[in-house]
Amino acid sequence: MSETIDILSMGEPMVEFNQTREGDGSTFLRGCGGDTSNFAVAAARQGARAGYISAVGADSNGALLRAMWKAEGVDDRYVLTTPDAPTGVYFVSHSDKGHQFDFCRTGSAASRYSAGDLPRDAIAKAKVLHLSGISLGISTSACDACYQAAEHARAKGVKVSFDTNLRRKLWPLGRARAVIWDFIALADICLPSYDDVVQLSDLRAADDIVDRCLKAGAGIVALKLGADGALVADASRRVRIAPYPCRAVDATGAGDTFAGAFIARIVTGDAIEAAGHYAAAAAALSTEGYGAVTPIPTAERVRAHLQERRRHG
Numbered sequence: 001m002s003e004t005i006d007i008l009s010m011g012e013p014m015v016e017f018n019q020t021r022e023g024d025g026s027t028f029l030r031g032c033g034g035d036t037s038n039f040a041v042a043a044a045r046q047g048a049r050a051g052y053i054s055a056v057g058a059d060s061n062g063a064l065l066r067a068m069w070k071a072e073g074v075d076d077r078y079v080l081t082t083p084d085a086p087t088g089v090y091f092v093s094h095s096d097k098g099h100q101f102d103f104c105r106t107g108s109a110a111s112r113y114s115a116g117d118l119p120r121d122a123i124a125k126a127k128v129l130h131l132s133g134i135s136l137g138i139s140t141s142a143c144d145a146c147y148q149a150a151e152h153a154r155a156k157g158v159k160v161s162f163d164t165n166l167r168r169k170l171w172p173l174g175r176a177r178a179v180i181w182d183f184i185a186l187a188d189i190c191l192p193s194y195d196d197v198v199q200l201s202d203l204r205a206a207d208d209i210v211d212r213c214l215k216a217g218a219g220i221v222a223l224k225l226g227a228d229g230a231l232v233a234d235a236s237r238r239v240r241i242a243p244y245p246c247r248a249v250d251a252t253g254a255g256d257t258f259a260g261a262f263i264a265r266i267v268t269g270d271a272i273e274a275a276g277h278y279a280a281a282a283a284a285l286s287t288e289g290y291g292a293v294t295p296i297p298t299a300e301r302v303r304a305h306l307q308e309r310r311r312h313g
Contacts, residue, residue, distance in 0.1 A: 005051035005075055006267050007043050008126040010149055011036030011135035012110035012142075013054055013079075014088040014103075015061040018252065018291050021094060032068045033090065033292035035132050035165050038253045040074045042260025042282065046299045048267055050260075051075035051126075053119060053149070055109040061087035062109070068293065078119045082109035092252055099252060103169065111139040115148040123149055124156040127267055128189075130259070132163040133180050133196070137170035143179065150186045162187035162218075163259050166196040173199065181216060189266065190218035191259045194225050206231045210238065220272055222262050222279070224255050232276035241276040244284035244309065253292030258283035261302070281305050 016033035019025055032041075037052060044050040052074055056062030058081050065087065069076040088105035105111065123129055129149060136143045150160045164180055171179075177200050184190050190213045197209045206223055210233045213221045223231040229243040262279035270278070282302045289295030297305075 004049060004125065005122065006049045006127045007040070007130060007263060008051045008053055008078075008123060008128070009036040009040040009043075009130040010053040010146065011132055012088055012105065012108065012138050013037035013052070013056060013065045014090050014105065015064055016090055016092060016252075016292055018092040018250070019094050020290060021249070028091065029290055030064075031291040031293055032065055033253065034088070035134050035163065035253075035256050036130060037065070037069075038256035038292045038296070039130055039132075039163070039260040039263075041068075041072045041293055042257045042286075042296050043264040044073050045296055046261050046264035046282070046302070048264040049075075051078060051122070053078045055080040055082045055085075055113050055117070057081070057085050057087040057109045058083045059087055061089060078122055080109070080113070080117060082112060085109040085112055092250075094250070099250065105138065108138070111142055113145055114141040115145045118145060118149055118152070120152055123153050123158060126153070126158050128159045128161050128263055129153040130161040130163070130263060131183075132165040133176065134165045134167055134170065136179055136183060137167060137176065146183075147186075150183070154186065159188040160186055161189040161191065161259070161263050163255070164190075164192040164196040164200065165255070166193075166199060168199075176200065184213055185217035187218050189220045189222070189263065191222050191224065191262065193255055194223060197223075207238075220266070222258075222272070222276060224258055224283075230258070230276055230280050232272045234272055237272060239273045239276060241280045244281045244305070246284040246287055248284075248287035250290045250295070251287050252290075253296070254283045254286050256292065257286040257296050278302060278306065281309070
C-alpha cells in the first residue's frame with residue numbers, strides 16, 4: 001500500500017444490517033457503513049489514495065471492516081483495535097416514509113478515541129483531512145480529537161473537509177448547533193446537507209445556507225439537496241447542479257458518496273462545477289442498490305454515466 005495518503009478520513013466505522021424489500025421484511029443484509037468510512041471508500045473508488053483514522057473492537061465486526069478496507073484499497077494502518085470495546089453496529093429499516101436508522105454504538109471503540117491517539121505525522125502529510133458531525137458527536141473525547149486533528153491539519157497546510165451529518169440521537173440540538181457551526185469555521189471545504197442546516201439554523205433558502213457557510217469561514221461549500229441535486233459555491237462562483245436520473249431503491253450513504261467523490265475530484269484539480277456534477281452522478285448511482293458501500297460506483301461507471309447523460313442532452 002502506498003506510503004502517501006492524499007485523503008485521510010476520521011470518524012466511526014460501523015457494521016450495517018440493511019432490511020431488504022423482499023419477502024416479509026425480516027431479511028437484513030450485513031455490510032459495512034459509517035459515514036466517514038463510506039466517504040473513504042467512495043474517494044478510493046474514484047482513484048484517490050485514501051486512509052482512515054479510527055478504532056474498532058477486537059471482534060468479527062471489526063475484522064469485517066478491516067477486510068473491506070483492504071479490498072477497497074483504503075489504508076487502515078491508523079485504525080486502532082480496542083480489545084475491551086465493541087465495533088458499533090446499526091440497522092436500516094425501509095417503509096413508505098423512507099429509511100430509518102437504529103444505532104447500537106454506545107461505548108464503541110471509536111467513541112473512546114482521544115487526541116492522544118492521533119497520527120499527527122500522517123495528518124501533516126495528507127492533502128485533505130475529512131471529518132463529520134458524527135465524528136464530533138459520538139463522545140467528548142472524540143470531539144476533542146477531531147478539533148486537534150483539524151487544527152493540526154490547518155497548521156501544516158492540509159485542507160479540512162467537513163460534512164455536517166447531524167444525528168440528533170447523539171447529542172442535544174443546542175450543543176450540536178454550537179459545535180457544528182464552530183467547526184465549519186475550521187473547514188476549507190464544507191459539505192452540508194440541506195435537512196441538517198434547516199435544523200442547525202433558521203434558514204430555508206439554499207442560497208442563504210451557502211452564504212452562511214461561506215461567511216462562517218468555509219472556502220468551498222457543496223450543499224447537498226437530495227432529490228433536488230446540489231448547490232456548489234466559493235467566494236467567486238455559484239453553480240446549481242441538477243439531480244441525475246436514477247432508479248433509487250436505497251439512499252443509505254448517498255450523501256457520503258457525494259462527499260467522497262467531490263473531494264476526490266477536488267484533489268485532482270477539478271473546478272467546483274466539474275466536481276459537483278461528478279459527485280451528483282456518483283451519489284445518484286449509489287442509490288440503485290442496497291447498503292452504504294456495495295452500491296458506491298467506480299470512477300469508470302460514473303464517467304460512463306456522465307457521457308451517456310451528455311449524449312442525451
